[in-house]
Amino acid sequence: MKKSIAGLIGALALLTLVGCAGNTADTSGKIAGKITVITQRTDIVDTVFKQYAADFKKVYPDVDVTFEAIADYESQIKIRMSTKDYGDVLLLPTSVPIADLPSFFEPLGDLGDLSKQYVGLEERSVGGKVYGLPLAVNYSGVVYNKKVFADAGVKTIPKTPDEFIAALKAVKAKTKAIPLYTNYAAGWTLTQWEAPLTTVAGSVDYVNVKQVASDDNFVPGQPHYELYKVLYDVAKEGLIEKDPTTTDWEQSKADLAHGKIATMVLGCWAINQIKALTTTPDDIGFLPFPTKAEKVIVPLADDYLQGINVNSKNKAAARAWLDWFTNKSDYANVQSGGMSAVVGAELPAILKDYKALGVEFALQTPAIAGQEGWVDLIDKEAQIGLWQPDFKKRIVEAAIGNKKESYDDIMKDLNKAWVAARAKITAKK
Amino acid sequence: MSLLTRMSYKKQKQLVIALFLFVPLTLLLTFSFLPVLTMIGYSFTSWNGYSKTVPFVGLDNYITLFTKPEYFSVFGVSLYYFVGSFVQMGLALWFAVILSQSLRFRNFFKGTLFFPYLLNGVAVGFIFLFFFKPDGTLDTVLRALGLGDAVQYWLKDPNIINVSLTGASIWRYIGFNFILFLGVISSISSDIYEAADLDGANKWQQFRYIIWPSILQVIQLNLILAVSGSISVFETPYVMTGGSNGSNTFVIQTVDVAFKYNKLGLASAMAVVLMVIVLIVTRVQQLWLKKRT
Numbered sequence A: 001m002k003k004s005i006a007g008l009i010g011a012l013a014l015l016t017l018v019g020c021a022g023n024t025a026d027t028s029g030k031i032a033g034k035i036t037v038i039t040q041r042t043d044i045v046d047t048v049f050k051q052y053a054a055d056f057k058k059v060y061p062d063v064d065v066t067f068e069a070i071a072d073y074e075s076q077i078k079i080r081m082s083t084k085d086y087g088d089v090l091l092l093p094t095s096v097p098i099a100d101l102p103s104f105f106e107p108l109g110d111l112g113d114l115s116k117q118y119v120g121l122e123e124r125s126v127g128g129k130v131y132g133l134p135l136a137v138n139y140s141g142v143v144y145n146k147k148v149f150a151d152a153g154v155k156t157i158p159k160t161p162d163e164f165i166a167a168l169k170a171v172k173a174k175t176k177a178i179p180l181y182t183n184y185a186a187g188w189t190l191t192q193w194e195a196p197l198t199t200v201a202g203s204v205d206y207v208n209v210k211q212v213a214s215d216d217n218f219v220p221g222q223p224h225y226e227l228y229k230v231l232y233d234v235a236k237e238g239l240i241e242k243d244p245t246t247t248d249w250e251q252s253k254a255d256l257a258h259g260k261i262a263t264m265v266l267g268c269w270a271i272n273q274i275k276a277l278t279t280t281p282d283d284i285g286f287l288p289f290p291t292k293a294e295k296v297i298v299p300l301a302d303d304y305l306q307g308i309n310v311n312s313k314n315k316a317a318a319r320a321w322l323d324w325f326t327n328k329s330d331y332a333n334v335q336s337g338g339m340s341a342v343v344g345a346e347l348p349a350i351l352k353d354y355k356a357l358g359v360e361f362a363l364q365t366p367a368i369a370g371q372e373g374w375v376d377l378i379d380k381e382a383q384i385g386l387w388q389p390d391f392k393k394r395i396v397e398a399a400i401g402n403k404k405e406s407y408d409d410i411m412k413d414l415n416k417a418w419v420a421a422r423a424k425i426t427a428k429k
Numbered sequence B: 001m002s003l004l005t006r007m008s009y010k011k012q013k014q015l016v017i018a019l020f021l022f023v024p025l026t027l028l029l030t031f032s033f034l035p036v037l038t039m040i041g042y043s044f045t046s047w048n049g050y051s052k053t054v055p056f057v058g059l060d061n062y063i064t065l066f067t068k069p070e071y072f073s074v075f076g077v078s079l080y081y082f083v084g085s086f087v088q089m090g091l092a093l094w095f096a097v098i099l100s101q102s103l104r105f106r107n108f109f110k111g112t113l114f115f116p117y118l119l120n121g122v123a124v125g126f127i128f129l130f131f132f133k134p135d136g137t138l139d140t141v142l143r144a145l146g147l148g149d150a151v152q153y154w155l156k157d158p159n160i161i162n163v164s165l166t167g168a169s170i171w172r173y174i175g176f177n178f179i180l181f182l183g184v185i186s187s188i189s190s191d192i193y194e195a196a197d198l199d200g201a202n203k204w205q206q207f208r209y210i211i212w213p214s215i216l217q218v219i220q221l222n223l224i225l226a227v228s229g230s231i232s233v234f235e236t237p238y239v240m241t242g243g244s245n246g247s248n249t250f251v252i253q254t255v256d257v258a259f260k261y262n263k264l265g266l267a268s269a270m271a272v273v274l275m276v277i278v279l280i281v282t283r284v285q286q287l288w289l290k291k292r293t
Helices: A005-016 A048-059 A073-080 A098-103 A146-151 A161-174 A188-194 A197-201 A206-213 A223-236 A249-257 A269-275 A315-328 A331-335 A349-356 A374-382 A390-399 A407-428 B002-006 B009-042 B060-067 B075-099 B106-118 B121-132 B137-144 B161-186 B190-198 B203-231 B235-240 B250-259 B264-292
Strands: A033-039 A063-069 A089-091 A137-145 A178-180 A261-267 A284-287 A297-302 A305-308 A360-363
Touching (some): A033 A315, A048 A331, A063 A315, A073 A089, A089 A315, A137 A146, A161 A223, A161 A261, A188 A223, A188 A261, A188 A390, A197 A206, A197 A297, A206 A374, A223 A407, A249 A269, A284 A349, A305 A315, A349 A360, A374 A407, B060 B264, B075 B106, B075 B161, B106 B161, B121 B137, B121 B235, B161 B235, B190 B203, B203 B264, B235 B250, B250 B264
Parallel strands (some): A033 A063, A033 A089, A178 A261
Antiparallel strands (some): A089 A305, A137 A261, A137 A284
């Protein structure tokens, strides 16, 4: 209530973002020297990553790897990237516009060549060059507690939104568990809802190809409308936590593990974290997001991409680490709970059962040449925030009666913003 | 040294003043004025925060801002904090008057009141999240006092959320007002009170005719800080709710535009507009107060 400190902070933040540096010469030859690897995994940087460094050293004895873990990766790295000092190996921040990647990251090779070795490179390549390799390939949907479902008498796996909501109602009626925990307060957790869009659309083309060609992104019957209708209906029916505004993310993981929460919409990376909190890890399962589509497709999407600082003084060693990490470490399977980006990698065990049920796991089609990054550009221009919590929070608020607007009002609003921004972006190109 | 002694006293004084001023002025220029100037510059561009190219767009950002009233609708939330700031000043003054008298444990109470101001704002946010949770601290205390009926969804109810957040904000900043008031009140010579006592003045009269005139200036200062503070509320709601559920403020909105939607240019324009609003309001207030006194 005092002093306009915020204004000063804002001004400072803007100042620190001033321009960035050019290239420095590469030193080639023997692979040796020191490199700094920046990671977002504060939880395992002193344990698992230490082990990785030791294993790496066996192959490259002359390279010393040090780690730096950043908790709030996206916003911290953004500020550091205005200098030259942002480590040797780091993750490509998703907030950096794709077209700007070449000014910060070293090209790793041609897309055509590298695609033979790795999957998931298309989305963030610029001009046929690759700037990062995925840490892992992940899938998203609903993480649930099997025991709670069994106690509630839910025997078949819910496939459609109606079946899903019926299952949640059974959970509410027959158990003490919270049917679906939104994790509203943490915010970023709500962005996880955007990931299964492909499942709702029932087509791998929707996200990057059809969506940018459509002016009807948020109208009834379209994937976005149907996807968030589930959130709205669940909240409206009182199938969520008592007070969404005071949710606690760390606690929610333990509660799901111990059967106090039945379901949460999350990525696969959360599964191992939740399993680690219980003595009965087999109770934790994965459900594809409910969909009306004929075929259930669970999208496989890149985790963060790992790239090399264009200003790095030791690019050879950085590249050695990058290749080793992607090909040899168990990060993708064990730490991320997904699968490796190396071509031909096996599906995780938890998904194998679904393959038998006819569920398909597929990478999303990349954008048409010349339209790369359009979804992101339109989204930012429209201030919709597909990967921001804002409109998801609005939906929850409307559903629990805190706002007067209806679900359709919100969707109409979003669609209006989408249409205007799309017209602006497509006209520019 | 000899150079110094050869200077006239006046010269020496000027030199010392200049040297002493050098450090704070450099800090002020580097960390206040320079960023503000750069920010004003950015407000005429559509820079996204990353690109090497900074496209100049003239007044576009300001036009966008002033043609969309929803950007300014959030100022309604500031009213809660504005009203809250009077409660805050009243309480601070009350405690300052009481604790300026000789009282048992008075230093302990002073410390207790000032302590929240020293706490990190993020920590305060988390403390109050726990405090306002259903079945959290506040509910437990209310039930223990037999006031179970008064229990509310402190943050979920959109009619209460801003009151709750204002409460947290009052708790956090009351120490600052308190210490300002206490400082001035303590500087009043005890002779004056003694004389008043001899003349038979009661406590209220002492307050009205001794304390009140002496603290008038501090009240004015606090008032200006309170108003500009409530226009630019940020920390408490940002940490606790992220501006959701109807607790959004102009500064949170600005931060979102800049860092969620990569519109550094537009956000700079919003920051400039906020700065201008604060300057105008402060000026008006100063003029008004000058007229009154």
